Amino acid sequence: MQPGDLPAVVWGRPQPHICLGQHQSASVELNAAYSDVPIVRRPLGGGGVWVDSDQACVALVAPLDFFPFRSADWYAHALQPMVQVYHEAGLPVTLAAQDIWLHGSKLAGSGAATIGRAGVVGSSFMLDFPIEQFAGRVASPSDGFRQWLIEALRASLTSWSQHASVPDWEWLSMVYRRAANNQFGWRWEQSLLREDERAASDEWRTELIPDHQGSARMVPHGIKINAACYLTERQYDTGWVRVLTQERRVVRVALSVAPGLPETLLASEPDSIAAELATYLDSAAAQLWAQRITETAHFNPEAI
Template sequence: MSWRFVSLPPQDGYHMITSFVAVAEYINNGGKNTFLVFYAKEPFVNVGVHQEVWLEVDLEFARKMGIPVVRRDLGGGTVVITPGEHDYFIVIRQEDAPKNPNELYQKFLTPVVNVLRSYGLNASLRDQDIVVNGKKISGNGAMTHGNAVVIAGNILLSLDVDLISKCIKVPTEKFRDKMAKDMSEWLTSLEKELGYIPPREEINKKLKEAFEKDLGIKFEESTLTPEEIELWEKLAKEKANEEWIFYKDNRHPDIHTERCVKISSAVALCHVDYKARKLLRITLKVVNRKIDEISISGDFFVMSPKGFIEYLEDKLRGVPVRIDEIKEVIVNVFNEKKPIIFGFDENDLANAIAEILNKPEIQEVI
């Protein structure tokens, strides 16, 4: 089977996070499976589609340093993208992709694992990440776009822990110091492991060889079509719009809180971070013993359908704050929409909401 291999020059954040959509449209129109590779021209903060910027990013520092905040169409956590990464997008027809996320990652990330092993590194796949001796060297995520499946990932060439830790929102400076120390312990890079950074051309050559061997495909060196470039420019411009960047924040402007507070005898507002397979951040406003508003955010991945989280939030509004009724709505929505989610299931969500309902501030108003 013939694939395109497209190597692009360095890009800004808005172009990086929209490139694969233009390629997915090309594939939806009958184009070839494509491996796209490039890297960031400058640092930017990249938040997941299901995250609230105010909860994740130190906006004061980012603005002071002129570091853009960019919201991608993929799930996952907030990452700070720097020129020290080698980024790739694997965009394929749906019929060529396993439906199970674990099998999908296994199939298409094994060649990347093998590239790292070719440098003598003890690399292995852990969920959707690639680790070397237990330390993450490659983060990956997946989504569907029409009839195309996209896997986005990177190989860390070098690591600027100081910059990354300063871009992320933390409760205290002491916590930031601990986070920087922790990141040094659970993240690694080729520079750290090898003592040098291999040339990008060499990494590309190894990626091509590994994918051809492991998947039984043949690459042709290619470029994007004029139609892809035209759509890409349009999408990048849209993603630079603040309405998109802060859409999740602006969807819930009245429930920005990281704690629990009783507002009146009938109103309470509460936030909880719940660790399922991925982090779930739930903020809930109760008015007159009903869910007045709920925000479901976090670093999970919803591969399909598009807009599932917003649909679920809307369905939960107005539901009495009894866990059996809430769980019934959640189960019904999951049965109706049949979402493909990596990071949590309906039981995790019900348990996270149950944890909020047990908070004293909520108990006092119900």
């Protein structure tokens, strides 16, 4: 794209697949036992997601001069029409960073990238979401990790169908286009991708990092649930530790060496954690495993 070119919105309901972020590797992020759906690596950042026909995927592609100067401001600019669609449906969503939230749960994520001379912001209308199917395909170091993942996803994510009747495709398209008209002053011309446009879409693949170069998970030892919540599990020579964090707090923890430890742990500093562990472990072990909990826990860097 060149400055002044007309933006385009690519819109569709895809077949089921796993979509990884540009810097993720399937070999470390996904469960190798599953090969029933395709794996796609997108030229956008972010984490792995399950994508299927219960999501209306939206990618806004525009010359770079369409977007604000600061890349952090792209999301509020490009996602505003989607926010307006939710509001018109009676869903009081809010936009925080690059995620759309509803009643304290994440309703939709998004990703952004510069591809050539164009900027891209992609997201989706999450009409429904199969939590168990997605969790089963995530690489998990233990059955306990996978069960915590399912529970954390249920507590942290939501979908349109949990709050209102799912709209039809035509309504979504109409209201989105109207909201974008109001936001950007656009006039729409609808079309299908031409064959040459479909062929050109392969060009961005050269910008992707080859999968074999990825040797570590995007979130060390775990997975991002949403911008505020992370689940991690780490194996040490004498046992394992599993940690769920929320904002700047350790909210759930399990240790193989202390099976009787209550999972709810609100402390986040090693000394405070060690004091809580001292009821179940001797002093030296409490200090050691408190340090390992803090080593394993992952927090949003922007919240630190």
